[in-house]
Amino acid sequence: MLLETWTKSEFAQSAGHPRRARDCGLVVSALLGTVSPGCNQESPEAWRNAPLIVPDSTLPDDDDSWKQPPKLKPGTGKAFRDGVVTTSEPEAASAGAGVLAGGGNAFDAAAAVMFMLNVVEPQSSGIGGGGFVIFHLAESNETLTLNCRERAPADTTADMFVSQPDFAQRSASGYAVGVPGTVLCAATLLDNWGTITLDEALQPAIAAATDGIVVSTRLAADVLLPKLSNELAPPNNPVKPAYDVARAVFRPNGSPLQAGDLLVQPELAHTLQLIADGGTEAFYRCDHDAGIAEAILATQLVTRTDTPQGVGRMTCADLESYHVTIGAPVSRPYRGYEVASMGPPSSGGVALLQILAMLEGFPIGDSGAGFGLGQVSSLNVMLEAMRLAFADRARWLGDQDCLGCPDLPIAGLLADAYLAERAALIQVGQRRTGITAGDPRPFDPDFIAEGASLGPVSFAHSDPGGDTSHVTIIDADGNIVAFTNSIEATWGTGLMVPGYGFLLNNQLTDFNQTPAFNPNPMSFNPGANDAAPGKRPRSSMAPTLVTLEGDPVAAYGSPGGATIINSVLNVTLNLIDHRLTLQQSVVAPRVSLTTASDAGVAEREAGFDPQVLGALGALGYAFVQVATIGAVQAIVTIPTSKKQYGAADSRRIGGVATPGKVK
Numbered sequence: 001m002l003l004e005t006w007t008k009s010e011f012a013q014s015a016g017h018p019r020r021a022r023d024c025g026l027v028v029s030a031l032l033g034t035v036s037p038g039c040n041q042e043s044p045e046a047w048r049n050a051p052l053i054v055p056d057s058t059l060p061d062d063d064d065s066w067k068q069p070p071k072l073k074p075g076t077g078k079a080f081r082d083g084v085v086t087t088s089e090p091e092a093a094s095a096g097a098g099v100l101a102g103g104g105n106a107f108d109a110a111a112a113v114m115f116m117l118n119v120v121e122p123q124s125s126g127i128g129g130g131g132f133v134i135f136h137l138a139e140s141n142e143t144l145t146l147n148c149r150e151r152a153p154a155d156t157t158a159d160m161f162v163s164q165p166d167f168a169q170r171s172a173s174g175y176a177v178g179v180p181g182t183v184l185c186a187a188t189l190l191d192n193w194g195t196i197t198l199d200e201a202l203q204p205a206i207a208a209a210t211d212g213i214v215v216s217t218r219l220a221a222d223v224l225l226p227k228l229s230n231e232l233a234p235p236n237n238p239v240k241p242a243y244d245v246a247r248a249v250f251r252p253n254g255s256p257l258q259a260g261d262l263l264v265q266p267e268l269a270h271t272l273q274l275i276a277d278g279g280t281e282a283f284y285r286c287d288h289d290a291g292i293a294e295a296i297l298a299t300q301l302v303t304r305t306d307t308p309q310g311v312g313r314m315t316c317a318d319l320e321s322y323h324v325t326i327g328a329p330v331s332r333p334y335r336g337y338e339v340a341s342m343g344p345p346s347s348g349g350v351a352l353l354q355i356l357a358m359l360e361g362f363p364i365g366d367s368g369a370g371f372g373l374g375q376v377s378s379l380n381v382m383l384e385a386m387r388l389a390f391a392d393r394a395r396w397l398g399d400q401d402c403l404g405c406p407d408l409p410i411a412g413l414l415a416d417a418y419l420a421e422r423a424a425l426i427q428v429g430q431r432r433t434g435i436t437a438g439d440p441r442p443f444d445p446d447f448i449a450e451g452a453s454l455g456p457v458s459f460a461h462s463d464p465g466g467d468t469s470h471v472t473i474i475d476a477d478g479n480i481v482a483f484t485n486s487i488e489a490t491w492g493t494g495l496m497v498p499g500y501g502f503l504l505n506n507q508l509t510d511f512n513q514t515p516a517f518n519p520n521p522m523s524f525n526p527g528a529n530d531a532a533p534g535k536r537p538r539s540s541m542a543p544t545l546v547t548l549e550g551d552p553v554a555a556y557g558s559p560g561g562a563t564i565i566n567s568v569l570n571v572t573l574n575l576i577d578h579r580l581t582l583q584q585s586v587v588a589p590r591v592s593l594t595t596a597s598d599a600g601v602a603e604r605e606a607g608f609d610p611q612v613l614g615a616l617g618a619l620g621y622a623f624v625q626v627a628t629i630g631a632v633q634a635i636v637t638i639p640t641s642k643k644q645y646g647a648a649d650s651r652r653i654g655g656v657a658t659p660g661k662v663k
């Protein structure tokens with residue numbers, strides 16, 4: 001097997017160690033050999049000059065009459081051909097490439113990487129969490145989605161989080177745990193489209209958990225987060241032992257793991273082996289000898305001492321009735337391409353497509369028309385489109401696939417006529433005040449216009465987040481799998497299942513903390529994201545796939561809570577409007593606004609022109625500079641030549657791996 005892992009080899013040459021932290025707490029990109037744009041105060045365009053380490057390309061283009069000339073001719077130069085895996089962690093990329101090298105396809109590799117991430121990025125994703133997959137089947141030329149989002153237990157009530165306004169308390173208590181989806185997710189990919197067994201897909205992760213991994217700078221930094229310090233005192237605190245379980249792994253004997261340490265996870269290895277031996281039943285059935293399900297249920301009965309009502313409500317029946325769903329993505333055309341992404345219960349795809357539709361009338365890529373990359377007009381209309389989409393998201397998006405879930409006007413939200421009305425609210429050179437949700441029901445064939453007057457929507461729920469894992473894989477046959485997996489906050493609940501070595505998610509905190517349902521026609525609110533039995537909390541995850549004339553040309557996704565939508569948007573505009581290369585599109589500084597509120601403050605990374613920011617400030621926009629927004633893992637492929645390109649985001653460690661050679 002020839003396994004070429006760019007990140008490791010390049011980094012070993014340049015830095016002598018696979019991971020090295022920068023002062024700002026970020027890492028030097030092994031991929032690009034340069035600093036993260038969020039990490040420095042360079043001149044606005046410095047990121048463009050990043051040395052090119054891996055093959056790079058622009059999107060193929062069916063109509064470039066209005067666009068600037070591509071920086072590279074699509075499909076020329078070095079490329080991958082035997083498959084590419086891009087993730088935030090080099091070991092996970094290597095595991096995926098290893099599966100491809102052994103003759104596996106993208107689905108096999110995806111399952112292996114899902115499990116491997118639990119070993120190398122345990123604070124972000126794993127078998128105690130869930131997520132979403134978008135995938136393309138080369139043979140049938142179909143693009144589908146797999147919804148592996150956590151579900152709420154049958155005993156869930158809409159008001160269960162009302163009495164605890166503190167996110168830190170809610171998110172570390174057992175009632176925040178949703179029924180996990182990752183194990184069934186991987187098994188479903190393998191059963192339907194894979195060529196290897198669940199046992200085989202688990203082997204790289206079992207080996208890494210048994211032999212140990214080198215602790216990364218990112219993992220070492222996360223080990224210091226408060227989530228692992230819950231209930232430390234007093235010594236006789238009755239729930240302390242439950243919170244000690246994860247501490248014992250990541251702060252052994254009270255000493256936080258350091259970058260470069262070896263982390264061996266025998267309990268996790270044992271659990272993965274139990275799943276390898278017993279299949280999904282070993283995880284989801286209470287009467288299974290593996291004991292995993294019973295242990296999950298016991299663990300979620302733990303709650304913070306200040307949140308006595310926070311005891312988990314999950315039962316054997318909830319675990320045994322857990323299911324994933326295969327479906328169609330939401331999609332819309334954008335400037336000759338078709339953009340497909342994840343529909344409900346994620347808000348990611350619908351919001352992304354709404355923003356793109358609202359922006360399509362503006363010449364985002366045309367600097368001659370006063371727009372262009374990082375210019376005032378472009379950022380102005382982007383921010384306004386984000387605000388309009390997030391207003392709709394707050395009222396209309398959530399899960400509609402449970403008994404008692406409201407029907408939602410998704411078709412209306414994506415209807416041309418509705419989006420034209422919303423786009424008309426954007427005026428170049430203005431920042432609108434008083435933005436609220438629109439009413440898409442008259443534009444949706446499944447809804448009857450009731451003439452309701454919609455009152456103002458609450459923007460209080462901000463979806464704090466920032467962790468999660470994203471992986472994009474293409475194989476030699478052109479099958480593509482992009483998945484975003486999460487245990488929600490970094491370290492999830494912080495509750496590790498004793499004896500089994502994996503963390504439980506806190507995904508149910510993505511529900512509205514206070515119910516929003518209001519049947520009054522004059523201030524109607526469907527309560528789209530109110531907690532309910534069997535419901536999946538609204539997500540922002542947006543694994544996305546772009547096609548051109550029916551052929552896939554790009555796929556990508558990101559972590560980052562609600563900012564996921566804007567990270568994916570930034571990259572989409574960079575690729576399609578600004579004609580940047582894949583690497584440049586991923587590295588370029590990002591901006592994100594996740595609320596329509598008049599008081600909303602946009603996040604931005606370093607690297608924007610101060611004069612541009614000043615002009616936007618004069619329009620009324622406020623910004624806060626943040627180190628990083630998201631971490632996009634992406635591939636591009638050229639339909640005619642079948643050439644493949646990958647980019648991992650320098651905002652995390654980043655890994656791009658191929659089973660073959662660069663050709």
Ligand code: GLU
Pocket residue numbers: 464465466467468486488489507510538539540541559560561562564
């Ligand atoms: N819970 C988040 C979501 O589903 C993902 C976690 C994160 O990336 O912060 O949107």
